[in-house]
Amino acid sequence: MTHKLRYYALAFWLVLIGMSCSDKDDSTLDNVPVAVIEKPAEGQLYQRGSTIMLTADFESGTGLKECTAYLKELKSLKGWDDPWTPEQTITLNAQMTYRIENQWLFEPTIPFDIKAGDYAFVLLVVDSDLNYSSYEIPIIIE
Structure with a gap:
């Protein structure tokens, strides 16, 4: 049970980091x-x-x-x-x-x-x- 919880917490953090990085890159390209x-x-x-x-x-x-x-x-x-x-x-x-x-x-x-x-x-x-x-x-x- 604790392994699944750790796995889901790690996956959640990776998704948040990926979303924050992609937002910065997209906004720069859209504004030229x-x-x-x-x-x-x-x-x-x-x-x-x-x-x-x-x-x-x-x-x-x-x-x-x-x-x-x-x-x-x-x-x-x-x-x-x-x-x-x-x-x-x-x-x-x-x-x-x-x-x-x-x-x-x-x-x-x-x-x-x-x-x-x-x-x-x-x-x-x-x-x-x-x-x-x-x-x-x-x-x-x-």
């Missing part, structure tokens, strides 16, 4: 902000002198704070100039959902004196509780 990016498209080709535009929908259960867009080089680039690594932060006004449509990014046009090749467009989205998510889209600049 989400972005659906329409522009730039994956693999999109940009010519120097053209413009990079952003179109995206954002959503967060706690309210959106900001998104930061930047470029980083993916592979070896061609040319004598430096890689182009601009950065821009956009405030999202603490709303639960937000849409950016055809917003110019970085500069009015891509500079001519940069290295050409494969870049990654990176979008870092932060919500009011400082949860974040990051999205990376490969693009080509020639």
Whole structure:
């Protein structure tokens, strides 16, 4: 009888510990902000002198704070100039959902004196509780 009682007490405590651990993990995953990016498209080709535009929908259960867009080089680039690594932060006004449509990014046009090749467009989205998510889209600049 006492073995069964010990067995049930141990099983009860294991269930409680398992439930408390799983609740913490689920809440963290549910609270990250989400972005659906329409522009730039994956693999999109940009010519120097053209413009990079952003179109995206954002959503967060706690309210959106900001998104930061930047470029980083993916592979070896061609040319004598430096890689182009601009950065821009956009405030999202603490709303639960937000849409950016055809917003110019970085500069009015891509500079001519940069290295050409494969870049990654990176979008870092932060919500009011400082949860974040990051999205990376490969693009080509020639």
